[in-house]
Amino acid sequence: MGRERLARYSLAGPENQAAVDAGLAGAIWFRSEVPRKRMKELMRRSDYPAIRDTAIWLGLMALFAGLGIAFWGSWWAVPFFLAYGVLYGSTSDSRWHETGHGTAFRSRWLDEALYQLASFMIMRDPTVWRWSHTRHHTDTLILGRDPEIAAMRPARLARLLANFFGLVDVPVAFRLMFLHATGRLTAEEADFVPEPERHKVYRTARIDLAIYAVTVASAVAFRSWLPVVLIGGPRIYGAFMLNVYALTQHAGMGENVLDHRLNTRTVKMCVVNRFLYWNMNYHVEHHMFPMVPYYRLPELHEEVKHDCAPVYPSLWAAYKEILPAILRQLKDQEYYVRRELLPGAAPFNEPTPLNDGRAQPLSTVTAA
Amino acid sequence: MAQWIAACSTGDIDPEDVIPFDHGGSAYAVYRSPDGAYYATDGHCSHEQTLLCDGLVMGDVIECPKHNGRFDYTSGKALGAPVLVDLRTYPTRVIDGTVYIDVG
Numbered sequence: 001m002g003r004e005r006l007a008r009y010s011l012a013g014p015e016n017q018a019a020v021d022a023g024l025a026g027a028i029w030f031r032s033e034v035p036r037k038r039m040k041e042l043m044r045r046s047d048y049p050a051i052r053d054t055a056i057w058l059g060l061m062a063l064f065a066g067l068g069i070a071f072w073g074s075w076w077a078v079p080f081f082l083a084y085g086v087l088y089g090s091t092s093d094s095r096w097h098e099t100g101h102g103t104a105f106r107s108r109w110l111d112e113a114l115y116q117l118a119s120f121m122i123m124r125d126p127t128v129w130r131w132s133h134t135r136h137h138t139d140t141l142i143l144g145r146d147p148e149i150a151a152m153r154p155a156r157l158a159r160l161l162a163n164f165f166g167l168v169d170v171p172v173a174f175r176l177m178f179l180h181a182t183g184r185l186t187a188e189e190a191d192f193v194p195e196p197e198r199h200k201v202y203r204t205a206r207i208d209l210a211i212y213a214v215t216v217a218s219a220v221a222f223r224s225w226l227p228v229v230l231i232g233g234p235r236i237y238g239a240f241m242l243n244v245y246a247l248t249q250h251a252g253m254g255e256n257v258l259d260h261r262l263n264t265r266t267v268k269m270c271v272v273n274r275f276l277y278w279n280m281n282y283h284v285e286h287h288m289f290p291m292v293p294y295y296r297l298p299e300l301h302e303e304v305k306h307d308c309a310p311v312y313p314s315l316w317a318a319y320k321e322i323l324p325a326i327l328r329q330l331k332d333q334e335y336y337v338r339r340e341l342l343p344g345a346a347p348f349n350e351p352t353p354l355n356d357g358r359a360q361p362l363s364t365v366t367a368a
Numbered sequence: 369m370a371q372w373i374a375a376c377s378t379g380d381i382d383p384e385d386v387i388p389f390d391h392g393g394s395a396y397a398v399y400r401s402p403d404g405a406y407y408a409t410d411g412h413c414s415h416e417q418t419l420l421c422d423g424l425v426m427g428d429v430i431e432c433p434k435h436n437g438r439f440d441y442t443s444g445k446a447l448g449a450p451v452l453v454d455l456r457t458y459p460t461r462v463i464d465g466t467v468y469i470d471v472g
Contacts (some may be wrong), residue, residue, distance in 0.1 A: 026416055034420075039386070043424040043433075102436040106426075127449070134435045134450045138416060197449060290432050291424060 004309075008143055010154050015144025018362035022354055024142045026102050029347035030259040032304040042300050049295040050104040053275065054114060057095070060282040062089045066229060072226060072238045075236060079227060080290070087236025089166065092121035093242045094278035094294075099131055102124075103293040104278075120208060122242075123173035123235050125180060127200040131192045137290055141255045141263045142361055147188060151251035153333040153359070155326045160247075164242035166239040174212075175234075241276070248318045249283050252325030254336045254357025260287040260350040260356050261341065264299065267312040284308055307346050309339035334358040370459075371472030375408065378465050386441075387422035391471060397421050398459065398467060399441045406460045407441050408469040413469060414439075414446065414453035435437060 007013040019025045037092075061084055069082035098104040099115035118128035132147045139145035151160065162168050179186065183202045185193060193201065211231070219229040225233075254262040266284045274281060282297035286303055292300050305311065312318040324339050336357045341348070350356055375389040381400040389396040395411025397420045408432075409430075413420055418434040430441045437451030444455035452464055459470040 039422075039423065041433075102431075102438075130449055134415075137435060194452060196452060282395070291431060291436060 003151055005154065005156075009149055010093065010188065011144060011147055011191045012207050012336070013144055013176045015362055016117075016191070017144075019142050021252055022258055022352075024258070024354070025139055025145050027139075027258050029140075029288075030261065030346070031131075032307040033347065034289070034300075034303050035261075038303065039278070039289070042245075042289070042296045042303075044295050045103060045106040047106045047110060049293075050098075050114075051110070053278070053295075056275075057087065057091065062069045068229075069226065082238070085234035085364050086241050087238070088121055088240035089131050089236070089238030090236035091247070091276045091278075092118045093246065094276070094280050096129070097124050097133070098123060098278050098281060098294050102291055103291060121230075121235070124171060125204055126188050126205065127193050128176075128185075128193055131194070131197065132189075135192045137287065140260065140287060141253070143248055143255055143362065147322070148194065149250070149255075150246060151326055153255070153336075154330040155251075157326075160243070164240040164243045166236040171233055177209050181209055222283075244315070245277050245280065247322060248281070248312075248315065251322050252329065252337045254338065255359030255364065257265050257348075257355050258326070258351065259355075260284050261308055262338065262348055263349075265312060265318060266308065268314060270316075273315070305346065308344060309341050334360070369470045372468045373459070373468050375469045378406070378462060378467055381406075381423065381467075382429070384425050386421050386423065386425050388419060390468070394471070396471070397430070397441070398460070398469065399456075401442070405442075406462060406467045408458040408460050409439070409441050409444055409455040413437050413451065414455055415451045419466065420455075422457060426462050434452050443468060 008015050064084035064087065066079045068077045068084055071077040071080065090230055095114055096118035099118060101109045102108070102111050104114065105111040116126055119129065136146050136148040141149060158166050176186070177290055180201050185198060195315045215231045219225060224292065246269050248265050250265070253264065257263050261284060264284045264287050267281045269277065269281045279294040279297045280286065282301050285292070285297055285300045286302065289300060324334070328335050338357060356360065373391055375388055375398050375466065376387060377395070377407045381398060383400055383404065385444050386399045389398050397409050397411045399407040401407065407421070411419055411421065413432040413434065415432065415435060415437045418432055420432060420449050422433040423431045425465060426439050428440050428442050429438050432451070435450045438447040439445065439455050441453065441455070444457040446452055446454050461468050
């Protein structure tokens with residue numbers, strides 16, 4: 001089962017070409033109708049919201065790190081480093097995401113600067129993951145095409161749980177850093193990173209490894225864990241919220257569909273979570289219109305909500321659906337969460353029986 | 369060989385905006401810059417087959433609505449990942465309130 005599952009999701013496996021042959025790769029997806037004038041308003045960016053939010057974010061990290069250092073050696077340091085760790089190891093994901101789309105700031109250099117910083121913190125190569133996420137948006141949850149499917153069918157439960165503490169992501173990140181530093185990519189990365197971009201991957205890996213080497217050397221020299229707790233370590237002890245948020249995006253939903261309402265969730269969150277997650281909870285809207293900056297997604301939600309399924313009212317409500325769905329998919333890999341659209345919504349875009357969300361193996365269906 | 373085709377009226381495009389134009393089975397994008405000049409490029413992003421007319425014009429730059437591929441629409445130059453291939457541009461001229469593009 002394990003190898004068969006990995007082969008189905010692998011970009012280097014048979015499902016990739018099968019998806020291309022079936023017309024699922026680079027296909028046309030459903031989008032709600034939004035008047036051009038309104039869409040232009042929503043896509044327009046300014047620097048102010050992201051500068052404000054980034055200043056608060058970096059300021060909070062500096063504050064909590066400072067307090068943690070001040071109380072270093074006592075239990076009082078724990079809550080401060082926990083807060084610092086979540087900001088570093090979890091919320092860098094949403095900063096990485098938004099700046100990767102180039103939509104956080106109006107000024108390109110600000111966007112790129114935060115993208116590089118957040119990529120380092122979340123331990124993702126900025127070039128590989130820019131192309132990976134580009135593919136994720138082109139072929140969202142298309143098997144053999146999307147490199148960012150978090151919950152497979154059946155889910156790799158141990159891996160999912162271990163990743164709440166970065167226990168898979170971090171070792172994999174270092175393995176890739178060492179691979180990239182030697183001037184190589186994995187076969188999957190080579191599927192979506194164009195040749196002219198690859199030198200950046202190799203250079204970044206060497207810089208990142210040098211930073212981590214200095215961090216570890218400092219820890220050894222000072223006989224203290226503090227350097228590791230400040231740099232790199234938060235990707236382990238502060239990573240749990242990253243997974244709490246990220247699994248709400250697509251887990252348990254339809255695969256091989258061409259309509260984000262079938263494979264993506266929008267979840268209502270409180271103002272604190274929306275700050276930490278930079279409004280990525282409006283995920284259906286984000287996938288329909290990726291150029292709308294995070295601070296305008298609530299407005300976009302108002303424009304398209306009539307076309308969607310009812311919003312999940314809370315994280316709790318989302319997980320009441322996600323957990324049973326993942327568990328059921330352990331036994332029934334054709335099961336997926338299919339939601340009812342609101343009355344009057346545009347019907348689901350299901351151009352062929354292949355697009356109903358069950359994700360039968362294309363490599364056998366298309367060959368028959 | 370030049371082949372001038374009437375694409376739209378000057379008033380059809382807002383300043384700092386883009387509209388689609390189809391001719392002979394090909395898609396074009398026609399732009400009006402903030403200073404009132406008109407430009408034309410291929411209608412699809414060179415990265416994937418996404419229509420640029422749904423994108424955002426900021427100054428001399430068009431941003432693809434799918435992946436934020438950015439081009440200088442005055443020259444067609446691709447401005448960085450995920451677009452690595454320049455857009456083809458087409459000469460334009462305005463006569464009596466009509467924008468013509470040379471698709472030849």
